[in-house]
Amino acid sequence: MELIPAPEWQVSQWFNTSKELTLAALRGRIVVLYAFQMLCPGCVTHGIPQAQRLANVFKDDPVSVIGIHTVFEHHQVTGPEALRVFLHEYRVQFPVGIDGRGLRGDPMPRTMRAYAMRGTPTTVLIDAQGNLRQQVFGVQDELKLGAEIGKLIAQVTTASEEVPNPSRGGRPRGSGKGAVLAI
Amino acid sequence: MELIPAPEWQVSQWFNTSKELTLAALRGRIVVLYAFQMLCPGCVTHGIPQAQRLANVFKDDPVSVIGIHTVFEHHQVTGPEALRVFLHEYRVQFPVGIDGRGLRGDPMPRTMRAYAMRGTPTTVLIDAQGNLRQQVFGVQDELKLGAEIGKLIAQVTTASEEVPNPSRGGRPRGSGKGAVLAI
Amino acid sequence: MELIPAPEWQVSQWFNTSKELTLAALRGRIVVLYAFQMLCPGCVTHGIPQAQRLANVFKDDPVSVIGIHTVFEHHQVTGPEALRVFLHEYRVQFPVGIDGRGLRGDPMPRTMRAYAMRGTPTTVLIDAQGNLRQQVFGVQDELKLGAEIGKLIAQVTTASEEVPNPSRGGRPRGSGKGAVLAI
């Protein structure tokens, strides 16, 4: 399977983080990019709570949950100040960026366009090497979503264990042992 | 982390399978052993539906969901015939074994005793090498449960890719590539 | 609208009550007759919890919630002892009667036959005069069910307030005032 690098996001303003975040700087971590709109019922009722659960469940794992406010309709009532109130009222704790305004009059914002998202909510899984692994429009089954993230976590852990270490001779290691360490 | 081999189960009768199942024969597959009692409300309302969802979500993965009816109370009304009706009415599709009667008057059945389970429902994760990886009493968060299974799936896939192949020289393979293949 | 008297139930054994209950003796109270089978998934997952909520919500009103175990299949594993365990495990607090065995080999028990129930769960509303007011097969919307019970409660209260009292002259009383008293 040929993997495609996930496009860098284009954010005009961040919330819930003291510094600007880039996908590049999160290399080595799994990224769950969660696209939403604050007045999208599916996002508010199912998506945002799921994203917050993700952030809580994987808080001790190399997993970053990043929200992105991909406004493609009703711009005038979902601006930065409205979003700030929304994040406060819904107790959203993970970092959220406002997707950059579309170029040349494009109504779709830049990150949404770059990922060719079909709507909101959309959940994107990006592996520790920055590759796009899954992109789902709509609400996802939690067992399935958990499993996909678990697979990516296993790779990170296995990877860090399996980096050839010349001083130790670079000897091939059985997968059984790798499997053990991965947990 | 030292891993402990999961004990073999001791089953007196099987449902939903044409042959007797042993843990040993499932080596190479992840096993989710799901202990329940047919008149345990937590099992019926939350556990059985979760186990059935597990079986559906992971039906194309090397994952086997096995139910085990670990009766430790009310034996007289939860015998094989009652269980048969229960499985039929609740449309349980995965294999279910009746846990063997406790030895020397032990009210706790044999598999439940061997795993030192604290009650029902209990969910046990066993990796493809037959090691006990997780044992949880009560209802589990689906994201977390999915992630643990995902990690074990990743190991199986990685393992099958990483089996040293003498004809190809058994050269160590980078984890990055292993990670790709694991998905 | 012509009202039909609800048939008396035919119960062979009671649980959760120290005395035999008859519909006739409950005249003056609204009766919610709740027919179920202990191995019917819809009954266990939705119906029994709803019946228990009914009993709790209306505990200070002239409302009696009565369960009836209308076994029409799997008799051999859902006998009195199995039911006793079920009621204990599910913490059912309201009175439950076992529906009397069908006459002349009828597989359907007697109360179920008398009410011509189509299956389980079935919820029957009987007013304070003993009339059948509603019979629903399947799970009911709680707002709608609550409203039907509320209407019957209003009648009971209004009725007790509006009994003509000769010593006070038996003057017609405006419904407005009756309405007030009904609350």
Add this chain to the structure above:
Amino acid sequence: MELIPAPEWQVSQWFNTSKELTLAALRGRIVVLYAFQMLCPGCVTHGIPQAQRLANVFKDDPVSVIGIHTVFEHHQVTGPEALRVFLHEYRVQFPVGIDGRGLRGDPMPRTMRAYAMRGTPTTVLIDAQGNLRQQVFGVQDELKLGAEIGKLIAQVTTASEEVPNPSRGGRPRGSGKGAVLAI
């Protein structure tokens, strides 16, 4: 019990209705006044869906569900245009009014102040005579809410049957018969 007339609401703008609504003009109907804010999580997740279910369940009854947007915080991002989008996105079908701005700098809007509401969501039941019957802050149990509405419906129906009719002599009518007719 002494009943208190419900205060008239003070609305600056209406949605989902072609004409201005007043409580006075709804005399003869039960009114469920549903106070919410569009960025209040409890309102959005539980309250609005419950109000919409109410409107659907009681659409053939003399019951009017009226929403009122009682903004007491974050005014700048929850104005009329934002509310219009919210109602569209959440498919709210019942009439909704914007509560009038508080007098003399009062941050609490006028209807909210008149009813002394403690927050949002608040559900108010008003009977067909315009009396305040129940006011609940927070999410309500559906059986209980349904029952309260059912009681008020019974009164309306009974009332319409019991209006003294001089041509028939205005004879007192037994409550039993009234009760029957009320259903």
